[in-house]
Amino acid sequence: MFPALANGGHGGDVPAPAKARCRTIAVAGGKGGVGKSTVAVNLAMALAIDGRKVVLLDADLGLANVDVMLGLTPTRHIGHLLDGSCHLEELMMMAPHGLKVVPAGSGTRHLAQLGNDGHAAVIRAFDTLEAPPEVLVVDTPAGVSDNVAMFTSAADEVVLVVCDEPASLTDAYALIKVLSRDFGVRRFRMVANMVRNAGEAKQLHAKLARVSDRFLDVVIDFAGMVPHDEYLRRAIRRQTAVVDAWPSSRSAMAFKQLAGAVDTWGEPVSPSLGRIAFFGGQGASLAGW
Numbered sequence: 084m085f086p087a088l089a090n091g092g093h094g095g096d097v098p099a100p101a102k103a104r105c106r107t108i109a110v111a112g113g114k115g116g117v118g119k120s121t122v123a124v125n126l127a128m129a130l131a132i133d134g135r136k137v138v139l140l141d142a143d144l145g146l147a148n149v150d151v152m153l154g155l156t157p158t159r160h161i162g163h164l165l166d167g168s169c170h171l172e173e174l175m176m177m178a179p180h181g182l183k184v185v186p187a188g189s190g191t192r193h194l195a196q197l198g199n200d201g202h203a204a205v206i207r208a209f210d211t212l213e214a215p216p217e218v219l220v221v222d223t224p225a226g227v228s229d230n231v232a233m234f235t236s237a238a239d240e241v242v243l244v245v246c247d248e249p250a251s252l253t254d255a256y257a258l259i260k261v262l263s264r265d266f267g268v269r270r271f272r273m274v275a276n277m278v279r280n281a282g283e284a285k286q287l288h289a290k291l292a293r294v295s296d297r298f299l300d301v302v303i304d305f306a307g308m309v310p311h312d313e314y315l316r317r318a319i320r321r322q323t324a325v326v327d328a329w330p331s332s333r334s335a336m337a338f339k340q341l342a343g344a345v346d347t348w349g350e351p352v353s354p355s356l357g358r359i360a361f362f363g364g365q366g367a368s369l370a371g372w
C-alpha cells in the first residue's frame with residue numbers, strides 16, 4: 084500500500100513519520116510479597132542501564148514502596164497530580180541511570196481508595212507528556228481489585244510475578260481469570276521469582292499454564308526467572324536496585340536477561356478504541372468499567 088493511502092488516503096500529503104509507541108509493562112502477581120515491586124524496580128533500572136528512556140510508575144497508591152526501594156524522598160505524589168497542583172512531569176523524580184519515578188504517596192487513605200475515575204485520570208495524564216519515555220513500567224498492588232485491573236489492563240504487556248507457594252499460584256490464577264474474563268487481557272508473561280534453579284522455574288510455569296490453558300482462553304509465556312538471592316535483599320536494605328549495586332550478582336544477571344527479552348516481545352500495538360490505555364490518546368473512554 085502507498086504511504087499516502089496507509090495514512091488515510093489524503094492524496095499528495097507527505098505522511099508524518101510514524102512515531103514509535105511507548106511500550107508499557109505492568110508488573111502484577113495477585114499475591115503480596117511475591118516480588119512485584121522488586122521486579123518492577125530492577126526491570127526498569129536494567130532497561131535504563133541499557134540506555135532506554137524509562138519511567139517507573141508506582142501504582143500501589145497510598146502504600147508507596149518504589150520510592151523507598153530506591154531511597155527517594157518525594158515531596159509530591161499522585162495526589163498532587165489529581166488535585167491539579169502539579170503536572171505529571173513535575174512529579175517525576177530522578178533515580179540513577181536517568182530512570183524517572185512517579186511516586187505513589189504513602190499513608191494517604193484517599194489515594195488508596197481512589198475510584199475508577201481517579202485511576203483513569205492517572206492513566207490519561209501520560210497522554211500529556213511532551214516527551215514520552217520509550218518504556219513505562221507500572222508496579223501494581225496486590226489483590227484483584229479494580230485498581231489492579233485498571234492499571235494492568237491499560238498496559239501493553241502484563242508481567243506476572245509468581246513464586247513457588249500455593250497461594251502465589253492460586254492468586255495469580257485468580258488475577259488471570261479476572262483480567263481475561265472482564266478486561267480482555269489474553270497474554271501474560273510469567274516471571275518465576277525466588278526460585279532455586281531453571282528447572283524449578285519451568286515447573287512453576289508448567290503448573291500455571293496447565294490450569295490456565297484448561298479453563299481460560301489465555302496464553303501464559305515464560306518470560307524468565309529470578310533466583311533467590313541474598314544480594315537482592317541486601318540491595319533492598321540499602322535502598323538501591325541490585326542491578327545497580329551488584330551488577331554481577333545472580334539476581335542482577337537475571338534482571339538484565341529479562342530486560343533484554345523485552346525486545347523480543349514484538350512492537351506494541353495501538354490499543355483498541357474505547358479502551359483506557361497508557362498513551363492511548365484522548366479518545367479512550369471509561370466504557371467497560
Ligand SMILES: Nc1ncnc2c1ncn2[C@@H]1O[C@H](COP(=O)(O)OP(=O)(O)O)[C@@H](O)[C@H]1O
Nearest residue numbers: 115116117118119120121277309310311312315
Ligand atoms: N529474588 C529474591 N531473592 C531474595 N529476596 C527476594 C527476592 N524477591 C523478593 N524478595 C524479598 O521479598 C520482599 C517482598 O518483595 P516485594 O517486591 O516488595 O513484593 P510485592 O511487591 O510483590 O509485595 C522483598 O523485600 C525482598 O526482601
Ligand SMILES: [Mg+2]
Nearest residue numbers: 119120143148
Ligand atoms: Mg509491591
